[in-house]
Amino acid sequence: MTKPTTKPTESREIILDVLMEILEKGGYSHVILRQALEKYQYLEKSDRAFITRVVEGTIEYRLTIDAILDQCSKVSVAKMKPVIRTILRMSVYQILWMDRIPDSAVCNEAVNLTIHRHFQGLKGFVNGVLRTIVRQKDSFTFTDWSRRYSMPDWLIELWKRQYPAAVVESMLQAFLEDIPTTVRCNLDKASMEEISDSLERQGVEVTVSPLAPHALLLEHYDYLDGLEAFQKGWIQVQDVSSGFASEVANPRAGDQILDVCGAPGGKSLHLADKLKGTGLVVVRDLTEAKIRLVEDNLERTGFTNLRAEVWDAREFDPAWEEKADIVMADLPCSGFGIIGKKPDIKYQASPEKLQELVKLQQEILTVASRYVKPGGKLIYSTCTIDRMENEDQRSWFLEHFPFESSSLTGLLGESISEETLEDGYVQLIPGRYPCDGFFIAAFQKHKD
Amino acid sequence: MAIRQVRTIGDDILTKECKRVKEITPRVQELIEDMFETMYETNGVGLAAPQVGVLKQIVVMDVDDGNQYVLINPEIIETSGSQTGPEGCLSVPGKSGTVTRPNHVKVRAFDENMEEYELEGEELLARCICHECAHLHGQLFVDLVEGDLMDVNAEEEE
Numbered sequence: 001m002t003k004p005t006t007k008p009t010e011s012r013e014i015i016l017d018v019l020m021e022i023l024e025k026g027g028y029s030h031v032i033l034r035q036a037l038e039k040y041q042y043l044e045k046s047d048r049a050f051i052t053r054v055v056e057g058t059i060e061y062r063l064t065i066d067a068i069l070d071q072c073s074k075v076s077v078a079k080m081k082p083v084i085r086t087i088l089r090m091s092v093y094q095i096l097w098m099d100r101i102p103d104s105a106v107c108n109e110a111v112n113l114t115i116h117r118h119f120q121g122l123k124g125f126v127n128g129v130l131r132t133i134v135r136q137k138d139s140f141t142f143t144d145w146s147r148r149y150s151m152p153d154w155l156i157e158l159w160k161r162q163y164p165a166a167v168v169e170s171m172l173q174a175f176l177e178d179i180p181t182t183v184r185c186n187l188d189k190a191s192m193e194e195i196s197d198s199l200e201r202q203g204v205e206v207t208v209s210p211l212a213p214h215a216l217l218l219e220h221y222d223y224l225d226g227l228e229a230f231q232k233g234w235i236q237v238q239d240v241s242s243g244f245a246s247e248v249a250n251p252r253a254g255d256q257i258l259d260v261c262g263a264p265g266g267k268s269l270h271l272a273d274k275l276k277g278t279g280l281v282v283v284r285d286l287t288e289a290k291i292r293l294v295e296d297n298l299e300r301t302g303f304t305n306l307r308a309e310v311w312d313a314r315e316f317d318p319a320w321e322e323k324a325d326i327v328m329a330d331l332p333c334s335g336f337g338i339i340g341k342k343p344d345i346k347y348q349a350s351p352e353k354l355q356e357l358v359k360l361q362q363e364i365l366t367v368a369s370r371y372v373k374p375g376g377k378l379i380y381s382t383c384t385i386d387r388m389e390n391e392d393q394r395s396w397f398l399e400h401f402p403f404e405s406s407s408l409t410g411l412l413g414e415s416i417s418e419e420t421l422e423d424g425y426v427q428l429i430p431g432r433y434p435c436d437g438f439f440i441a442a443f444q445k446h447k448d
Numbered sequence: 449m450a451i452r453q454v455r456t457i458g459d460d461i462l463t464k465e466c467k468r469v470k471e472i473t474p475r476v477q478e479l480i481e482d483m484f485e486t487m488y489e490t491n492g493v494g495l496a497a498p499q500v501g502v503l504k505q506i507v508v509m510d511v512d513d514g515n516q517y518v519l520i521n522p523e524i525i526e527t528s529g530s531q532t533g534p535e536g537c538l539s540v541p542g543k544s545g546t547v548t549r550p551n552h553v554k555v556r557a558f559d560e561n562m563e564e565y566e567l568e569g570e571e572l573l574a575r576c577i578c579h580e581c582a583h584l585h586g587q588l589f590v591d592l593v594e595g596d597l598m599d600v601n602a603e604e605e606e
Contacts, residue, residue, distance in 0.1 A: 001494040001579040001589075002536035002544075118534050118544035118598035 024082045058093040060343040063150040103134040162387040174431030175340040180217040183235040190234045211240045233301035238266040241438030245381040246270035253278040255325040260313040263290035272303040284311040320371045333382035337437025372445040390439040403443035452500040463586040483508045494576040496583030507580040522557035545593030
């Protein structure tokens, strides 16, 4: 009988399984990771943090990691068996980006994992490649942006056509930085002080966002659902940039608001909060599952002036024709602005998908424009930095529909100063502001 | 002392019933020594005589517990519990599979001086006893594998 091996630690087994699902089977990283953390709730907080860090880091740096592996392995990454490829990738991440874990421990755990997954014969290969990387760890520098910032070439080329090179590079850097979770406080429910106190009692590190007084940045928390402030509906996960869309909407008491693609409801809840119990916000989205997310949030927060409905935004609903004071159109987009948080976006995007998104956005905007009352507003927003979906889409809209741009000056607080605010739109760029990449354009329908 | 050639799956000898050992001859002593050497050289924890082409009921084992065990004419007399885990065999190179075995095994056998003794093992030793004794009756672990036999080449097969 051949020699068996020591069992690898459970957290590394979990990391391997989660990464296989994401990198080899194309699962969404935040979904798969969340499922795993829910399943293994009994793990220590430190283990859970370790799992999250290694999974997110490995995905984020995948292109850089693969370039390093290709330099140090006789078998190219593309030709490796998926399990071996995944073990090597997660180990390289730990060796190069997690200083507190001894390199020898990473190598040993990788070998244990290799054997435990029935690839006994490959333990020498895994060990050899990793030890080579450990020896050369200070010598890996890449001059090209794709391998240095782990970003597909075509995206870099696309952005270079849309932005100055220095802006592109600072975005690439910003995507790789650690990003705290931003939550918006429902001031209707509790004061900022009450909320901060509650969070700090539970060991969360809290800072007030420099961009918005009602937003908090949370770090070092274990499990969001376990926080009292979350359970009581005092806080809502939402980047400040997305909170801006509701600020821009700036509703008055009694307004009728239609959010055409609103799940999970962050902006609508914010608007309902701003309406202080008056008026009505209707949130729509395509599927039951998405609407259920809104309902979960609604139940937790208890707003009575908010309703959630399943409705395909591409389909015109005569019941709302020229009825809305405000239409919120936060539309499906490439998501490039949140690559820092959901790194798999950069690998799953393609030029074809971008074209389809542009068409879909136009289709939805065409329908949404008809819901706006004369004199009412339409707020278009995306969480991307792609000009085709943003500035170009705005120009297209102004050209084809009876709307004019509605100035954003003074609506976004003092820390955002962009010349375009006056013209009714703003592109927030990661690296320039401490928030997601986000685009907002406000339009007002002609009164006659 | 010599390293002997390990027979691999497909070789008929691995499917045959082995004969009981009647006495310790110099040839048998040499066989036992060679079996240990072959086992260590190939990074094994256990080896049965048919694996080196000899149809005798002899097993050698070293599971890193500080002992070298020799089992001659072994009979498993008690088993209990269960363990499920990866297992590999020197006669099935480059493959591994999940096998369920008893977690506790008691075996009666003769040692290299032909003195009868009983050996009790848990976990790895229990697994090894079962795996090696099965060789003496022409059985390989591959028939017990749950799921797929996994193979271990560096490149993905096309």
